[in-house]
Amino acid sequence: MKIYHPFRIAQFVLLWLSLATAAHAQLTIEIIGGGANQVPIAIAPFKGEETLPQKVTAVVAADLVRSGLFRMIDSGGLTAIPAEPAEVQYPVWTARGADALVIGNVSPLPNGYWDVRFRLLDVAKQVQLTGFAYQVTTQQLRSTAHKIADAIYEKLTGDVGVFGTRITYVVKLGTRFELQVADADGYGAQTILASNEPIISPKWSPDGTRLAYVSFERKKPVVYIQSLLTGSRTVVANFKGSNSAPAWSPDGGRLAVVLSKDGNSQIYLIDADGSGVTRLTHAGTIDTEPNFSPDGQWVIFTSDRGGSPQIYRVPVGGGAPERLTFEGGYNVSPRYAPDGKSFVFIQRNAGYFNVAVQDFVSRQTQVLTENGIDESPSFAPNGRIILYATEIGGRGILAAVSSDGRVRQRFSAEIGDAREPAWGPILKGQ
Amino acid sequence: MRKLIFIMAALALLAGCASEGTKEQAGAAVEDRKPAVGEIKPPVAVKPAPDTAPVAKPVVSKPIAVNPLKDPNNILSKRSVYYDYDSAVIKDEFKPLITAHARYLAQHRSAKMVIQGNTDERGSREYNIALGQRRADSVKQMMLLLGAQESQIETVSFGEEKPRAAGKDEASFSENRRSDIVYAGE
Numbered sequence: 001m002k003i004y005h006p007f008r009i010a011q012f013v014l015l016w017l018s019l020a021t022a023a024h025a026q027l028t029i030e031i032i033g034g035g036a037n038q039v040p041i042a043i044a045p046f047k048g049e050e051t052l053p054q055k056v057t058a059v060v061a062a063d064l065v066r067s068g069l070f071r072m073i074d075s076g077g078l079t080a081i082p083a084e085p086a087e088v089q090y091p092v093w094t095a096r097g098a099d100a101l102v103i104g105n106v107s108p109l110p111n112g113y114w115d116v117r118f119r120l121l122d123v124a125k126q127v128q129l130t131g132f133a134y135q136v137t138t139q140q141l142r143s144t145a146h147k148i149a150d151a152i153y154e155k156l157t158g159d160v161g162v163f164g165t166r167i168t169y170v171v172k173l174g175t176r177f178e179l180q181v182a183d184a185d186g187y188g189a190q191t192i193l194a195s196n197e198p199i200i201s202p203k204w205s206p207d208g209t210r211l212a213y214v215s216f217e218r219k220k221p222v223v224y225i226q227s228l229l230t231g232s233r234t235v236v237a238n239f240k241g242s243n244s245a246p247a248w249s250p251d252g253g254r255l256a257v258v259l260s261k262d263g264n265s266q267i268y269l270i271d272a273d274g275s276g277v278t279r280l281t282h283a284g285t286i287d288t289e290p291n292f293s294p295d296g297q298w299v300i301f302t303s304d305r306g307g308s309p310q311i312y313r314v315p316v317g318g319g320a321p322e323r324l325t326f327e328g329g330y331n332v333s334p335r336y337a338p339d340g341k342s343f344v345f346i347q348r349n350a351g352y353f354n355v356a357v358q359d360f361v362s363r364q365t366q367v368l369t370e371n372g373i374d375e376s377p378s379f380a381p382n383g384r385i386i387l388y389a390t391e392i393g394g395r396g397i398l399a400a401v402s403s404d405g406r407v408r409q410r411f412s413a414e415i416g417d418a419r420e421p422a423w424g425p426i427l428k429g430q
Numbered sequence: 431m432r433k434l435i436f437i438m439a440a441l442a443l444l445a446g447c448a449s450e451g452t453k454e455q456a457g458a459a460v461e462d463r464k465p466a467v468g469e470i471k472p473p474v475a476v477k478p479a480p481d482t483a484p485v486a487k488p489v490v491s492k493p494i495a496v497n498p499l500k501d502p503n504n505i506l507s508k509r510s511v512y513y514d515y516d517s518a519v520i521k522d523e524f525k526p527l528i529t530a531h532a533r534y535l536a537q538h539r540s541a542k543m544v545i546q547g548n549t550d551e552r553g554s555r556e557y558n559i560a561l562g563q564r565r566a567d568s569v570k571q572m573m574l575l576l577g578a579q580e581s582q583i584e585t586v587s588f589g590e591e592k593p594r595a596a597g598k599d600e601a602s603f604s605e606n607r608r609s610d611i612v613y614a615g616e
Contacts, residue, residue: 200591201556240584
């Protein structure tokens, strides 16, 4: 699918201007394109938030806009800020064209916490669609705003929101490599590992508490797992030869890895503590980039057993692999969609490397990007967005495209090359 | 009696010699079974170092022990094998280099090396790890056929992660499609 949005070029220019001046945020995000049916929504300032270090409604609005599925209706110039449904003058919002309205208030609690509450209102029907109250610390105001955006998104689109999730990626700064974790909006980036040797292929554990990745600090690729809670890390696979391409099983107990210990690069299953290695594929060619199906029954992977790199899948208990891609001479980096019904991968077309999605049932492929040097695609946990790495002007950046190809975003590190992104899971209790 | 003892000792010596000889022969036979030494026949014979060495005039009487691995006049100082795009096929021009290192390993059983496979930046990073591994393995396989031992060689891949040339042009790409030979301790 190729969508040419009339505003893309103008926004592309704006992107570069913002890149040049970006200084405060670690990852700058620009949205290119937009959904076909954007919900017009107004977010009134929350009563009492003007004194907060972090304005809650600004974060909520930015989240919703970034999804491409919402159009912000101006909520300025009000004589009185409505904090309760009874205070809402619906004709005002109808006149401004809003289908939905968000109101709320923030008030301090005696224990130093904040009471944050919001309501999502249907302007036409003049009823409340949803509403929640939270008691949070000042540090939690931003994540609370993401929760509010998730609740609004969920109510109005029917999909699970992913504004409260995190992403990981690698930044290359000269000869230095940093494995970073940031909020899905690029805020609050933290370096969890810095090295003078390359780091690649970070993958989130299903519970979001650990990252598996490949580090070259031992002068060869070795697979590690690092806890995000304690920072401690363990070697999962350091066999003779190369150890790479970790992928978590859905229960978090095992990984698929690629080892060359027995000769050519093949896929093995290994317990997360590094024990119990069993070989999964048996070819004399390259088998790599394994990824588990959400039900844990299959492993999808890249193999050149047919003469060129193509996507295959094999039952996790072993068996004969089934080839899935046939168009083009270079199809790599497959990842299952969260619902297991499709997979995203990189397809080479005329020297370009583009993000594509193939449906398991129809076998139809949609190419979502064009003329790119795209790598490492991964789905957001709601399946609506695909995060990937690309290059602009020789600089590595992260980008995202909605799974229908309509909405695009670009994430840019302040300095250095960003690459190897992976979108984290929705954490339990969120 | 004394004579008898002498004869027995002589017999024992002979027996010892015989068994040693058997061992050596067995060892040689195993070596000979590796067909490569005779059959692969490197297209270009590796010139022994002394042929080129006389150019350097020994001024000092004390002989300088040149490490053949570091001697720029020795083919063993050459460590890189280059490839075509998406290929691990060893081109003819690099076979003398690989042959020389294989012979060095065969003659120095305690020597060990790592062969590091590399790729250009195009395509998937993980696929490139596997492709670099295949490149390193192709060098190793040839060395094994030429008399090196499995335990002497580890092959690893850097994929596209440690490019020698930073450019985005074909010259840089071809420089980065490479296997490097690194001896233990270097």
